[in-house]
Amino acid sequence: MPTFRLKLATLFAILLHGLFVSSAFSQDDPLPSWNDGPTKSAIIEFVESVTREGSPTFVRPINRIAVFDNDGTLWPEDPIPFQLAFALDELKRLAPSHPEWKNNPVLQAGLNDDIPTLLTSGEKGLIEILDASHTKITTTEFDKRVQNWSRTAKHPRFKRRYLDLTYQPMQEVLRYLRANKFKTWIVSGGGADFMRVWSRRVYGIPPEQVIGSVGNTKFGMQEGLPVLIKEPGVSFVDDKTGKPVGIHRQLGRRPIAAFGNSDGDLEMLQWTTIERKTSFGLIVHHTDAVREYAYDAHPKSSGKLVKALEQAKGNGWVVVDMKNDWATIFSPEK
Template sequence: MFTIRHLIKSARDVIPVVIAALFLTASAYAQSDPLPSWNDTGPKQAIVSFVERVSKQGSTDFVLEPERIAVFDNDGTLWVEHPMYTQLAFALDRVKTLAPQHPEWKSVQPFKAVLDGDMKTLAASGEKGLLELIMVTHAGMTTEDFQKVVTDWLSTARDPRFKRPYTELVYQPMVELLSYLRANGFKTYIVSGGGVEFMRPWTEKVYGVPPEQVIGSSIKTEFKMQDDMPTLRRLPEVNFIDDKAGKPVGINQEIGRRPIAAFGNSDGDLEMLQWTTMAGAPARLGMLVHHTDAEREYAYDRKTDFGRLDKALDAAAITGWTVVDMKNDWKQIFKN
């Protein structure tokens, strides 16, 4: 006879199996989740839906792999840009390093402001002053020498707030997104206003994006034979500014295909998102990272000197671009 005792015994046998099954199911789900640092909110759902639609054979939105191009801004989209752009921090350190060779800088702006730690005067020098700093501190050497200077600086420099190397202050959710897209046949590019040769030495290691898939601003270079060796020497002249309207131009020149997905965080990315998304079929995705988390990172948008998000934020409401709220949409900011 099947008694209460049998029921109890059966329950004791079954419960561990059920618990184990639930645990395995949860574990499998966690392992299969391609974006574990994202909360299950609108932006994550928009990404997954878009990727599934364009990569699934038979879908009305299916896109062939060669046409699955995704472009990403760097500063403020993939890594921190406050309290200043990382490349600007690099340039300021270079001024201090080179100052003993240039005693005249003690009385010449914007170099005097840098040496005096006068950030207000430096900011007042505007784009012209900052460009002069970049030209002087980034030129006058071979491309190989510059790569070594960048690599050495990144190995020792620390962010003033987080006390960590800048290459550790990349956004874990975006690193996962890059990997997720590549796993689904996308080719990922960085399209940044930052210097292309400042980024290329480290983007492959940090983001998985090889140097040939990095587009950025550049200064002119010239070929020279130096000690019977062929070299490219960096000149203090602007070659190309890959920002704002320059981004679609750079994409066209370097990629030769219109992307179907674009990710940015500021008005400097407005034209890139317009170029990517306002082109009709196939399905397209535009996304803006909105810095809303003052506790874990920073909170800023319309009123900031670095990464201003104003016109692009307004455009998002009209175009239907997805806006990522850092505070609410990301479980974590940086890799632990």
Template sequence: MRIGFRPSVRLAALLVAFGMNAALAADDPLPSWKDGASRKAILAFVAAVTEPGSPDFVAVPGRIAVFDNDGTLWCEQPMYPQAVFIRDRLRAMAPGHPEWKREQPFKALLEDDRAAVAGIAEKGLVDIVTATHAGMTSEEFSALVRDWIATARHPRFRRPYTRCVYQPMLELLAYLRAHGFETFLVSGGGAEFMRVWAEPAYGIPPDRVVGSTVRTRYELRGDTPVLMRLPEVDFVDDHAGKPVGIGRAIGRRPLAAFGNSDGDYEMLRYVTAGPGRRLGLIVHHTDADREYAYDRDSLVGRLARALDEAPARGWTVVDMRRDWKVIFPAEE
């Protein structure tokens, strides 16, 4: 009899195990989010668009959520990590360019002059892109980013930038995907910069990364076709560029948008103006102890208009200090 029952016992144990996991997950899908208005808004939105019979139900292929990157998924202070990458590239190349010690915008970047860096205008941006992001193939550029991201450390947190990601947002990404959402990055940062590490860091594959781009050209190197990065800005995926980038790359209006600065304002407007239930959410950096506290006066990630209009537009504002139990993933 005991032998005869074993398979059923095993089956029962398996069912219990699965059931328990499901129950645990259901009990706490967002363990790093304190109970409060932000968490409640997320749970209510997901229930509204995913529960069969809900008036706002959306079938699986249409559940799209878009996330800004800098300041929304990873730490953007004291400098955008991509600006640090550029500075480090310029430093590595500086011995061959003595003129950079005198010429802007190179001088500002090499000297970590943050106010001057924040003030770099379009012309300076083109000079930087020309010097650091062009004249090589896409695959060569990816290799540079891969080397940098593996070795660079955040100056304050002393850990790789890909570990300066927000644990509550990682849980949110996983929670949305578990409910049939496709999660996209929509960032002012460079698409080819982010694609190198977005999949291991966020579970977001390269084709779901929408970002700023330089023009590329198909060329033959000997008999081998490559994509050459040209010294020309193709597209700036920021402010009003974000909805344009969404239209071009995703091709439908997402259900939810997550941002943290005025660069996300138009994306939040565009997404939350769609019919049916929508979610717009702003991460407000209010925690100088555990991370940074900044909004309307910050050179990096300035947040004013989107914050002011959030109540009237029904956008959820996350108070990082009050809403998040932890900021970063535990040390490995």
């Protein structure tokens, strides 16, 4: 029996040692997919500064709030945002039941994957596409459609499921912040209903911590059961000046860290950082045409980055050079 206890104690010690080494390694390098340099150092230094008790920049956990744009910041938005890819796939699936769509040039452009025509149609055209593919159904049915699409739909270039194409370096930032008692939020121009279906599974962010654009919705009864029905039209656009408004509506206070990639995130970065001693702003600059995409002023569809890039240095925002700062782009294949 003593021999057995000795072996058990030895095994327990080995397991503890393994856990200690693993924990120490993760603490030594919480961002292993980032190349060493000023960008990676800036993230770590900020987190350490706000979590070090007694420091003049210490921030209580309750106030450690970080907001992240989604498209182009946590995953790609080329050649089109993933929600638009979903909308176009839904349009094609539903088209046989809607012969009247043949008379609508915008919907025809969508059915033919004519992206230049869709872009020319502007916000009005996009709303037509969303109304046709996202509305006149219950929120439960919409959730089911998004889930079904996400199981099989693949990116045309990378040949991987859309929901698997997240940026590994940004996933590490999300985990690093949460390990240091930050609450992480998505603040995106994309539809809140679309993102809330998979945000927890993909990013570890619960649906109640997702702020996005919101369509019209009404309450009703169907077969004696209460439902919410998605109606045509948009009630709130969570982009540009809308992002600080959306943050205020749901959080009631300002974040201390903001992560974006385009001029659509400019006001969110300004709201988070300007004239605030303890704050952090970061812009993902797409500079890697080989592993992902390279663009700023002239994106294929969305993600234009001019004004925010010009203001980055003056406001102390960190600019990620994707080609040089990221050792890995995408999360490993599952």
